[in-house]
Amino acid sequence: MKIKSENELVRELINRELVTSDLIEKAYEYQKVNNSSLLKALIVLKIIPEDTLFTFVAKFLQIEYVENINNITIDKSCLERVPAKIAFRYNIIPINFKNDKLTICISNPFDMHMLDDIRTIVNYSINIIIMEFTL
Numbered sequence: 001m002k003i004k005s006e007n008e009l010v011r012e013l014i015n016r017e018l019v020t021s022d023l024i025e026k027a028y029e030y031q032k033v034n035n036s037s038l039l040k041a042l043i044v045l046k047i048i049p050e051d052t053l054f055t056f057v058a059k060f061l062q063i064e065y066v067e068n069i070n071n072i073t074i075d076k077s078c079l080e081r082v083p084a085k086i087a088f089r090y091n092i093i094p095i096n097f098k099n100d101k102l103t104i105c106i107s108n109p110f111d112m113h114m115l116d117d118i119r120t121i122v123n124y125s126i127n128i129i130i131m132e133f134t135l
Contacts, residue, residue, distance in 0.1 A: 006038055006110045009060055013048070018056065023047045037108040050132050057130060061109055064129045069093065069105065072129075078102060086121055090114050095129065103127040 013019045019027075019042070027041040034041070039057065043050045051067060058065030066072055078097035082104070087094065096103040102124040108114070109130055119126055 004061060009057065009110070010038070012060060013056070016056075018052070019047055037111065039108055039110070054130055054132055057109065061130075063109065066105060066129055066131045069131055072105070081122055081124070082118075083121070086118065090118060092118065093131070097124070101125045101127050103129060105129045105131040107131055 010019075010024055014021060014024065023045075027038055027045055027047055030036065030041040030045055031038050036044070039053060042048045042053055048056075054065050054067070072095055074093070075096045078094045081097055081102060082092070082094045086092075091107060093105040094102060095105055102122055104118070104126060106114075106128055107130065109128055115126060115128070
């Protein structure tokens with residue numbers, strides 16, 4: 001995963017003409033009022049279709065995107081490595097554990113606080129896969 005900021009994503013979305021500055025401002029306002037992520041704001045406000053946005057973000061961050069969680073085989077042994085209350089709190093799904101690296105599905109790869117918390121809690125390196133929100 002390339003570490004890039006949400007601001008870099010916004011610039012790229014505008015440069016690629018997937019969104020305008022005015023629509024980004026609306027999304028920022030929604031994000032602030034509703035305490036949500038920018039990605040969720042862009043989707044809820046129907047600024048960018050969900051599959052278009054997640055495909056773009058996956059390419060932007062060089063991570064895998066899974067449109068449907070049913071298309072993933074979950075290694076049940078990795079579920080024991082993440083306490084259920086942590087998975088629910090952060091809305092993550094542990095998928096795989098290999099070579100001391102835990103793979104998780106998340107919907108906001110820009111939440112560095114959440115990723116740092118999970119790394120600290122599970123005490124493993126983390127690989128992420130982006131998945132769509134459950135709204």
